[in-house]
Amino acid sequence: MTTVAVKPATMAQALTRAMRDAMAADPTVHVMGEDVGTLGGVFRVTDGLAKEFGEDRCTDTPLAEAGILGTAVGMAMYGLRPVVEMQFDAFAYPAFEQLISHVARMRNRTRGAMPLPITIRVPYGGGIGGVEHHSDSSEAYYLATPGLHVVTPATVADAYGLLRASIASDDPVVFLEPKRLYWSKDSWNPDEPQSVEPIGRAVVRRSGRSATLITYGPSVPVCLEAAEAARAEGWDLEVVDLRSLVPFDDETVCASVRRTGRAVVVHESGGFGGPGGEIAARVTERCFHHLEAPVLRVAGFDIPYPPPMLERHHLPGVDRILDAVGRLQWEAES
Amino acid sequence: MTVMEQRGAYRPSPPPAWQPRTDPAPLLPDAEPYRVLGTEAAGKADPGLLRRLYGELVRGRRYNAQATALTKQGRLAVYPSSTGQEACEVAAALVLQDRDWLFPSYRDTLAAVARGLDPVQALTLLRGDWHTGYDPHEHRVAPLCTPLATQLPHAVGLAHAARLKGDDVVALAMVGDGGTSEGDFHEALNFAAVWQAPVVFLVQNNGFAISVPLAKQTAAPSLAHKAVGYGMPGRLVDGNDAAAVHEVLADAVRRAREGGGPTLVEAITYRVEAHTNADDATRYRGDTEVDAWRDHDPIKLLEHELTTRGLLDDAGIQAARDAAETMAADLRERMNQDPALDPMDLFDHVYAEQTQQLREQRAQLQAELEAEGETP
Numbered sequence: 001m002t003t004v005a006v007k008p009a010t011m012a013q014a015l016t017r018a019m020r021d022a023m024a025a026d027p028t029v030h031v032m033g034e035d036v037g038t039l040g041g042v043f044r045v046t047d048g049l050a051k052e053f054g055e056d057r058c059t060d061t062p063l064a065e066a067g068i069l070g071t072a073v074g075m076a077m078y079g080l081r082p083v084v085e086m087q088f089d090a091f092a093y094p095a096f097e098q099l100i101s102h103v104a105r106m107r108n109r110t111r112g113a114m115p116l117p118i119t120i121r122v123p124y125g126g127g128i129g130g131v132e133h134h135s136d137s138s139e140a141y142y143l144a145t146p147g148l149h150v151v152t153p154a155t156v157a158d159a160y161g162l163l164r165a166s167i168a169s170d171d172p173v174v175f176l177e178p179k180r181l182y183w184s185k186d187s188w189n190p191d192e193p194q195s196v197e198p199i200g201r202a203v204v205r206r207s208g209r210s211a212t213l214i215t216y217g218p219s220v221p222v223c224l225e226a227a228e229a230a231r232a233e234g235w236d237l238e239v240v241d242l243r244s245l246v247p248f249d250d251e252t253v254c255a256s257v258r259r260t261g262r263a264v265v266v267h268e269s270g271g272f273g274g275p276g277g278e279i280a281a282r283v284t285e286r287c288f289h290h291l292e293a294p295v296l297r298v299a300g301f302d303i304p305y306p307p308p309m310l311e312r313h314h315l316p317g318v319d320r321i322l323d324a325v326g327r328l329q330w331e332a333e334s
Numbered sequence: 335m336t337v338m339e340q341r342g343a344y345r346p347s348p349p350p351a352w353q354p355r356t357d358p359a360p361l362l363p364d365a366e367p368y369r370v371l372g373t374e375a376a377g378k379a380d381p382g383l384l385r386r387l388y389g390e391l392v393r394g395r396r397y398n399a400q401a402t403a404l405t406k407q408g409r410l411a412v413y414p415s416s417t418g419q420e421a422c423e424v425a426a427a428l429v430l431q432d433r434d435w436l437f438p439s440y441r442d443t444l445a446a447v448a449r450g451l452d453p454v455q456a457l458t459l460l461r462g463d464w465h466t467g468y469d470p471h472e473h474r475v476a477p478l479c480t481p482l483a484t485q486l487p488h489a490v491g492l493a494h495a496a497r498l499k500g501d502d503v504v505a506l507a508m509v510g511d512g513g514t515s516e517g518d519f520h521e522a523l524n525f526a527a528v529w530q531a532p533v534v535f536l537v538q539n540n541g542f543a544i545s546v547p548l549a550k551q552t553a554a555p556s557l558a559h560k561a562v563g564y565g566m567p568g569r570l571v572d573g574n575d576a577a578a579v580h581e582v583l584a585d586a587v588r589r590a591r592e593g594g595g596p597t598l599v600e601a602i603t604y605r606v607e608a609h610t611n612a613d614d615a616t617r618y619r620g621d622t623e624v625d626a627w628r629d630h631d632p633i634k635l636l637e638h639e640l641t642t643r644g645l646l647d648d649a650g651i652q653a654a655r656d657a658a659e660t661m662a663a664d665l666r667e668r669m670n671q672d673p674a675l676d677p678m679d680l681f682d683h684v685y686a687e688q689t690q691q692l693r694e695q696r697a698q699l700q701a702e703l704e705a706e707g708e709t710p
Contacts, residue, residue, distance in 0.1 A: 030498075056498055061525070062525055062528055064521040064525070066517060066518055066521050067522065067524065070484065070487025070491065070518060070521065071488075071522075071525050072491060073491060074488035074489060074490060074491020074492035074505075075492065075494065077488060077492050078492045078495035079499075080498075094517070098487070101481045102484060102488070105465075106477070107684070108684050110466050111464065112683045112686075114471070146684055149685075170686040246689070247689040247690065247691065248689075248691065
């Protein structure tokens with residue numbers, strides 16, 4: 001057997017490839033947003049698409065997020081499959097009315113007659129030294145809105161597979177891209193046949209017996225690092241990558257927690273009103289008799305996102321995760 | 335070397351050449367709202383079209399009266415009447431081809447009906463048994479839109495998509511004077527002009543956004559003037575002159591169809607009734623103002639034109655009224671039947687494929703209904 005040296009690809013490149021493959025396979029797929037054409041996006045995620053498919057398929061729009069999403073709604077009404085880029089998490093807010101009042105409801109409003117297959121790509125989260133309005137974790141706003149799927153990859157392979165599935169979905173998908181993982185690389189090989197990952201299935205990234213870390217997006221690598229560090233403390237941690245907040249995979253999450261008996265939810269989003277509260281409640285409701293300790297949360301503080309020179313104090317890190325794991329009432333076992 | 339010497343010799347240079355990107359003059363609206371009825375232009379109007387408009391106006395007025403009556407009988411949750419604005423409603427529907435699309439607001443059920451929609455289906459939202467009572471693709475009528483002006487970018491996107499596909503389709507989007515203050519109005523007009531999308535924006539300036547008069551809404555010379563800032567023509571028309579509204583909208587539709595891009599039409603009309611049956615207009619306006627508009631009424635104006643010119647007689651008027659009465663009786667009878675409700679519908683159209691969570695919640699409601707003895 002010969003090993004072929006593979007040039008590692010980044011998450012950003014996998015996302016580009018997903019859009020390129022989707023556009024090649026389906027002429028109704030249109031990419032639109034601010035700077036996505038000639039420039040290839042501020043993160044270069046749409047690099048080359050306008051050149052390859054023309055500006056009618058990858059369009060630089062006026063700088064107006066409600067207009068971008070609102071016109072995408074009309075395009076989807078006419079049978080197109082728009083892939084919309086919101087330039088940054090906090091720049092997506094002007095589009096909220098279109099998202100909540102129309103994108104999320106049109107299928108339901110019309111009893112299925114007018115589905116809106118729109119993918120809304122949103123670079124989100126902190127850790128890149130961004131100044132104000134460039135680092136928000138906005139997922140809690142989206143997952144509170146019925147009718148939207150909310151998907152976020154943590155690996156390069158998932159970036160490809162989940163984005164292809166999102167574009168192929170007949171429902172609107174808010175596709176949250178952890179911007180600090182844009183330049184991450186793993187063993188994903190763009191030259192191999194690619195798999196489209198189903199939306200709504202969590203995966204166990206690391207198996208363990210002591211406790212489950214439930215996480216997603218930018219916090220997945222942090223949790224894997226914490227799990228490695230935890231070995232020194234004698235803990236064998238399992239890490240579940242949710243991949244999709246809506247639909248939520250109760251089955252995979254609860255199967256893990258029933259095995260380990262302990263759980264910590266980890267995310268950058270603030271704790272109060274954040275996804276962790278919902279997840280902790282769901283796990284408690286379903287796994288109460290398997291739990292050795294209350295489900296804990298390691299989240300961002302309940303503060304406006306900090307300026308870049310202070311963000312390291314806000315983001316969940318290995319130490320804060322291990323500290324939470326240490327509070328999972330281990331003394332009860334001795 | 336002194337600082338002055340380091341600076342060297344600088345000669346101020348003029349800025350790179352600048353000129354306006356579009357000549358604004360042809361985009362400006364006329365000084366007066368355009369009128370046909372009672373003017374020389376009426377002589378050139380197609381008598382068949384005028385008679386058709388008349389029949390639709392009479393039917394539309396009766397429809398408004400019937401829908402308002404249904405609120406009093408508890409058969410409609412709410413009804414925002416377009417009484418007095420029938421000329422705009424009817425003309426908007428009649429200028430479009432079958433393949434074109436109409437984007438109505440919540441006050442525009444009459445336009446949807448004039449386009450061919452069953453009135454019962456058009457009123458579903460306001461009856462409250464579902465949010466939309468029709469398949470939008472069937473008559474190319476988008477769902478009635480409640481959040482103000484948010485349907486305008488949809489019209490732009492649809493028209494743009496149709497043009498990308500090479501289809502000959504125009505979208506006509508309806509909005510009120512209050513809606514022009516919304517951000518989506520601005521963004522939609524801007525996108526439409528940049529993309530040269532085949533779309534027509536019809537603003538029915540009926541004087542009020544619920545209670546707030548236009549003077550508190552805008553300082554623009556007219557709403558039609560706003561078009562100039564986007565690089566599209568603005569047209570002002572008497573919104574109670576059905577022939578004029580039809581002509582101006584037909585021009586705009588033709589222009590869009592021929593690749594000329596979008597047009598903003600402001601129709602000056604008046605909301606004769608309160609905002610809805612739940613509103614009390616005496617709190618913010620006097621009868622004198624309303625009475626002045628009652629005389630400049632779309633039906634009276636057109637009826638006068640047609641009878642004066644011998645294009646309509648008593649029998650014709652009676653025939654229009656009879657047709658309207660037949661429609662109203664049918665609407666009344668069908669609206670007086672309780673709609674069939676299926677609570678399971680609440681879960682069935684949220685996603686293409688139901689999530690596990692919704693399956694569980696659906697089962698919960700089903701069990702509750704069975705326990706109550708209701709069989710869903």
